[in-house]
Amino acid sequence: MGFVNTYGEFVKIHGKNMCVSVEGTGDEILSIFPCSGTPSPILKMKALVSFSSKKYTVVTVEGFGSGQSDNPNTVRTVQNIAKDVHSVLQKFGFTQYSIISDIPTVLYSMSYIQNTRTR
Numbered sequence: 001m002g003f004v005n006t007y008g009e010f011v012k013i014h015g016k017n018m019c020v021s022v023e024g025t026g027d028e029i030l031s032i033f034p035c036s037g038t039p040s041p042i043l044k045m046k047a048l049v050s051f052s053s054k055k056y057t058v059v060t061v062e063g064f065g066s067g068q069s070d071n072p073n074t075v076r077t078v079q080n081i082a083k084d085v086h087s088v089l090q091k092f093g094f095t096q097y098s099i100i101s102d103i104p105t106v107l108y109s110m111s112y113i114q115n116t117r118t119r
Helices: 046-052 078-090 103-115
Strands: 009-013 014-023 029-032 058-064 098-100
Touching: 009 078, 014 046, 014 078, 029 046, 046 058, 046 098, 058 078, 078 103
Parallel strands: 029 058, 029 098
Antiparallel strands: 009 014, 014 058
16 A cells, blocks of 8 residues: 555555554454544554454554644545545445544544445
C-alpha cells in the first residue's frame, strides 16, 4: 500500500498520507474509527488492538490532522471523516467489517453507517 513508518503505514487518500495500522489475520474485520482529539489513535488503541488481533483483523485509522497523518485539505466534517475512513477500507479491499468507536467518534460511525448501508 504505502511506505512503512514507526507504527503503521501511509495510504494515499485524496492525495494526502493517512496513517493506518492493520494487525491480525482473522477472517472478521474490526475497524477502529479515528479517536477525536487524540494525538495518536493507533498508539491510544494499542492494548485493545493487541488483544483483539488474536482473533480478528483490526484496522486502526489515524484521521487527517492526527498522529502521523497529513493535515487535511478539506473541512473536518462528520461526513468527510466517514468518507476518508471508507476510502481507507476500500484501498485494503475490506468490504464487510464491524466498527469500533469511542464516545466522541460515535457521530462519525453513525454517519458512516447511514451513508454505506448497502455495503
